[in-house]
Amino acid sequence: MKTKYLLIILTALLSESCSKFLDAYPNGDKTRDDVFAFQESVQGLIGRSYDYLGSDYSSKNYNSNETAYLECATDNAVRRSTTDIVVQFAKGELTTGGQAFTRDYWTRDYNAIFLLNLFLKDNRGINSTVLIVPELNKLVTRRLQGEAFGLRAWAERDLLKKFGGKELGGTRILGFPIVKEVLDASQDINLERNTYDECVKQIIADCDSAIKYLPIAHRDYLYSAAYLSDKKEFLGAVNWNRVDGVTMYAIKAMTYLTWASKRFNPANEPARWDSAAKYAAKVMDFKVAASPLGDGYDPTKRVDFTDVYDKSIVWSSRLIENDITMEQVFFPAAANGNGFAPFGDIGATTEFLNAFGDKNGYPISSSTVYDVTKPFDNRDPRFYAQINYNGVGYIPAYSSTTPIYTFETWEPDAQGLNGGKDRAGNGNNVRTNIYVKKFLYGINWKVSSFQRRPRCRFNIRYAHMALAFAEAANQVVGPNGTLYGYSPKTIIGTLRSMKTYDDKTGIPSPDPYLASVATAGKDAFYDLIKNERRIELSFEGERFHDMSRWTDDTQFKALYNKPVHGIKTIKNGTAFTYDLTWEVENRAYNSAYMPLPYDEILRMSKLVQNDGWDKWK
Numbered sequence: 001m002k003t004k005y006l007l008i009i010l011t012a013l014l015s016e017s018c019s020k021f022l023d024a025y026p027n028g029d030k031t032r033d034d035v036f037a038f039q040e041s042v043q044g045l046i047g048r049s050y051d052y053l054g055s056d057y058s059s060k061n062y063n064s065n066e067t068a069y070l071e072c073a074t075d076n077a078v079r080r081s082t083t084d085i086v087v088q089f090a091k092g093e094l095t096t097g098g099q100a101f102t103r104d105y106w107t108r109d110y111n112a113i114f115l116l117n118l119f120l121k122d123n124r125g126i127n128s129t130v131l132i133v134p135e136l137n138k139l140v141t142r143r144l145q146g147e148a149f150g151l152r153a154w155a156e157r158d159l160l161k162k163f164g165g166k167e168l169g170g171t172r173i174l175g176f177p178i179v180k181e182v183l184d185a186s187q188d189i190n191l192e193r194n195t196y197d198e199c200v201k202q203i204i205a206d207c208d209s210a211i212k213y214l215p216i217a218h219r220d221y222l223y224s225a226a227y228l229s230d231k232k233e234f235l236g237a238v239n240w241n242r243v244d245g246v247t248m249y250a251i252k253a254m255t256y257l258t259w260a261s262k263r264f265n266p267a268n269e270p271a272r273w274d275s276a277a278k279y280a281a282k283v284m285d286f287k288v289a290a291s292p293l294g295d296g297y298d299p300t301k302r303v304d305f306t307d308v309y310d311k312s313i314v315w316s317s318r319l320i321e322n323d324i325t326m327e328q329v330f331f332p333a334a335a336n337g338n339g340f341a342p343f344g345d346i347g348a349t350t351e352f353l354n355a356f357g358d359k360n361g362y363p364i365s366s367s368t369v370y371d372v373t374k375p376f377d378n379r380d381p382r383f384y385a386q387i388n389y390n391g392v393g394y395i396p397a398y399s400s401t402t403p404i405y406t407f408e409t410w411e412p413d414a415q416g417l418n419g420g421k422d423r424a425g426n427g428n429n430v431r432t433n434i435y436v437k438k439f440l441y442g443i444n445w446k447v448s449s450f451q452r453r454p455r456c457r458f459n460i461r462y463a464h465m466a467l468a469f470a471e472a473a474n475q476v477v478g479p480n481g482t483l484y485g486y487s488p489k490t491i492i493g494t495l496r497s498m499k500t501y502d503d504k505t506g507i508p509s510p511d512p513y514l515a516s517v518a519t520a521g522k523d524a525f526y527d528l529i530k531n532e533r534r535i536e537l538s539f540e541g542e543r544f545h546d547m548s549r550w551t552d553d554t555q556f557k558a559l560y561n562k563p564v565h566g567i568k569t570i571k572n573g574t575a576f577t578y579d580l581t582w583e584v585e586n587r588a589y590n591s592a593y594m595p596l597p598y599d600e601i602l603r604m605s606k607l608v609q610n611d612g613w614d615k616w617k
Contacts, residue, residue, distance in 0.1 A: 035118070039130035045119045046144050049151045050242075050318070052112035053158070054459065060320040061455045062439055063329050065104060067541035068346055074543040075564050076352040076534070078431050078585050080345050092588035096598040096616055103597040105162045109155040110179070116152045117182045119144070126213075131234075139234050143242075146213030150243040153206035153251050160199045161258065161545055165593030165610040167193075168617055173264060174608060175199030192606035200259045207248040207255075216245040221291045240309070241456075246286050247315040250460045253279035257468045260475070261549035263592070268475075274483075276472035280465040281484035283314060287462050297462055302499035305439045306397075306453055314460040322452040327443055330436040333428035334421040335394070335405050340445035344422075346539075347430025348387060350565040350580045355534050356383040361496060361507040361514060375567070375578055380507060382535060385500035388435035390420070390569050390576060397442025398451050404444060409433035410571035424566065424584075432566030432584050438501060438539055458540075466491050467533045471526070479518035479525040488525065489518040492532055548592040553611075556592040563587065 035041045054064075062068045065086065072079040073090040081087065085098040094101060119125035126145040131137040159176035167174050176199055177191035194202070218239035220228060228236055253276050258264060260272035287297040297311040304310045308319045324340065331342035358367040359378045369378045376389050388394065390410065393403030408420030424431045441453045470488040473481070479489045493514055496507045517528045533546060547560055568582040591612020598616050601609050609617045 039128070042119070042125060042128045042130055043140075043144065045115045045125070046147050046151070049112040049115050049148075049155075052108045052115075053151060053155055054317055054457065059457060060317045061323060061325050061457055062539055062541075063325045064541075065101070067457070068326070068329060068436075068539045070541050071539050071543055072346060074547060075560060075587065076349060076538060076543050077436075078347050078349060078564060078566070080343075080347070080428065080431055082585075087585070089594075090587050090589065091585070092590050094590070094595075099595070099598045099616075102162065102594050103599070105158065106597050106600065109159050112155045113152055113179055114182065116148045116155070117180060119148045120152075121182050136231065136234055139231065142213045143215075143234075143239070146210045147243055148210075149206045150210035150214065150248055150251075153203050153210060153248065154243070156199065156203045156206065157251055157255050160196070160203065160255070162594050163596055163610065164196050164199065164258075164264070165591075168609040168611050168613060170608070173197075174610075177607070178202050190604045190606050192604075193608055196259070196264055200255055203255050204252055207252050210243070210248050211245050214243065214245045214248065216286065218242060218244050219291070221293050221295075241316055241318050243315060246283055247460065249279045249282045249286075250314050250465060253277075253283065253465060253468050253472075254460075257472055258545075258549050260472060262552060263549050270476060273472040273475040277469050277476060277483050280469035280472065281486060283465040284462065284469065284486070287312070287314065287465075299462060299466070299494050300498050302501055302503045303458075303461065303463065305458070305501065306441050306455075308454050308456045310458070310461075312462040313458050314462065314465065316459055317457040319454040319456040321454050323455040324441075324443060324452050325455070326439045327441065330388075330440060332407070332422040332430070332435065335445070337445040338448065338450055340443075340450065343428040344430045344435070345428075346436060347424075347432035347566065348434040348436050349432055349584070350434070350567060350582075352534075352538065353383070353387065353434060353567075353580075355531055356380040356386075357513070359507075361511050363513075372580065373577065375580060380535075381504050382500050382506060384437075385502040385504065386436065386438045386535075386538065388437045390422075390433065390567075390578075395442070396444035398444055400444055404446050407435060409567070410569040410576060413571075418571075420569070420571070423569070433569060434567055436539060463495065463536050466495055467529065467536060471529050471533070474522055474525055474529060478522045488529070489514065492525075492529060495532055495536060551592065553592060556589070561588050 035045065069079065069086050071077040073086050079087050085094060085101040088094040088098055089101055125148060126141045128141060129137055130140050156176070164175045165173065173196040174193040175196045176193060178194045178199060179191070183189055215222060218237055220236040223236060232238060256272055256276035256279065260269070260276055265272055288299065290296045295311060303312045308316065327340070328342045329345045332344040333342060335342050353375065354364060357363045357380045358370045359380065360369065361380065364370040371377060388407050390407055392407050394405040394407070395401065395403050407422050409423045410420040411423060412419035419426060422429055424433050443450050443452065469486060470491045473483040473486065474488040477483045480487060493509070493511055496511060496514060497509050498506050500506055517524050530546070530550060534543065537543070548556065551559060563583040563586045565580065566582050566584040568579040570577045570579070591610060593610040593612060595613040595616045596607065596609055601607055601617060
């Protein structure tokens with residue numbers, strides 16, 4: 001018999017003995033009602049929700065199950081471990097014993113929703129006294145009220161993104177169980193999933209509620225100096241990394257974009273595309289607007305992932321100090337020294353490399369300068385900002401102007417000797433012989449005290465909005481049309497020509513290939529947008545969900561249930577030959593949807609599993 005409670009509403013969260021429920025609790029002797037008698041605990045409800053929703057230690061960078069590692073469940077990357085649950089998911093071998101793959105998402109989102117609902121219940125949060133001065137108290141509690149709605153919208157969108165799908169054994173497109181009340185673990189809890197459309201409406205409603213309370217952005221220049229003078233501790237830039245009005249517009253844009261996509265919009269309703277374009281344009285308008293401080297974002301400049309205040313950021317996680325996590329994940333084992341200890345965990349695929357065109361912007365399939373025998377030559381400038389490959393030298397950003405490391409991925413000779421130190425199978429190296437460069441700081445591990453840097457995750461950045469706008473507007477007005485002040489062709493052209501992550505010139509203008517695809521029409525341009533999204537948002541946790549939303553079931557299987565490849569490198573004296581057809585791992589997805597946690601399906605008779613997960617029901 002199915003039990004009558006929901007694991008996500010942990011009894012520990014309601015217990016007087018739990019001191020870890022809220023970081024802000026000074027001790028563990030408070031009940032649920034006691035929270036509102038202590039200002040630090042009221043604010044702690046919101047602070048802890050930020051931790052749950054991707055600002056905890058493991059998710060302040062891109063090294064998490066939903067960003068760089070989730071890329072290993074796509075055709076972009078392969079993980080070194082062949083038994084990891086992400087790999088099992090991609091190979092169609094994930095069993096219920098590996099439910100942690102999706103349970104982590106489910107648990108963290110609903111834990112946050114529980115706290116946010118507690119804050120919002122009966123308006124107790126906004127009516128709390130967190131500061132003695134009434135005017136300041138109102139400022140803070142209104143901001144917290146807006147954050148509660150905004151963070152709930154983010155959690156709900158995450159649940160819809162991860163778990164939205166067709167029901168097992170039926171035809172309905174379902175989302176997640178909408179929970180707007182504080183659930184009690186002592187009562188019967190048997191939730192059912194709301195429809196996908198109902199979930200979208202809930203997310204949009206929470207965004208709209210948040211906008212009523214939040215400033216458009218947490219920026220000092222939006223207030224007069226006199227007004228801000230005695231409020232700087234509570235208002236303005238001090239709240240960087242917190243959600244704001246622009247974040248809400250961005251969440252709306254991303255929610256509408258998925259809702260408009262093929263899998264979730266079978267009638268191809270144009271209003272959904274229009275809404276996605278509308279709110280993406282609102283964010284872009286704000287980001288590029290001039291300010292008295294001159295800190296508007298210039299879309300032609302590079303995105304600097306080493307700068308936790310990069311102007312492209314719409315909303316980021318809190319920062320983690322002195323971090324080298326991504327370097328450890330992406331560098332081979334031989335790149336070691338002074339405690340660096342890399343472990344080559346994620347390698348890019350040949351399929352990902354082939355997404356990059358040539359130096360003139362043409363796909364390699366129609367290039368006049370690309371030579372398959374020299375796959376690293378004459379490539380899209382963005383290629384060199386994202387990939388480390390055989391023979392390339394690594395130049396640190398600090399304390400050096402010459403390479404301190406050269407990647408060597410060639411196979412051993414006939415006697416099994418003299419293989420490249422970074423080749424697949426040689427200790428802790430990637431399995432594809434293709435190393436990822438994106439996000440890396442350029443540390444110099446050979447100096448006596450190599451320089452670490454702060455890192456955060458850019459949860460939403462300008463490129464997310466630019467790509468969302470281009471995709472949505474293309475469906476409404478085509479590549480060359482204008483909608484909300486922008487054209488898809490212009491936006492994509494800017495992304496292609498902007499400075500690369502390593503501050504090099506992008507695809508040169510004019511861009512004849514871009515022009516030819518725009519002339520070819522909406523469908524051809526949509527394919528280009530998809531490829532641009534694949535390149536720009538790589539290793540940021542978007543690829544699998546894009547693969548799903550862009551296809552129906554037949555297309556998904558045909559496009560993605562196939563092997564992914566690496567590059568086998570053969571050394572002949574000082575020359576190299578490359579085999580780009582070397583099969584590394586097969587993809588055989590059970591479904592285009594992620595499975596709901598198995599133990600939740602067992603606990604609640606009304607909870608329906610996603611299609612393709614017959615053994616998880």
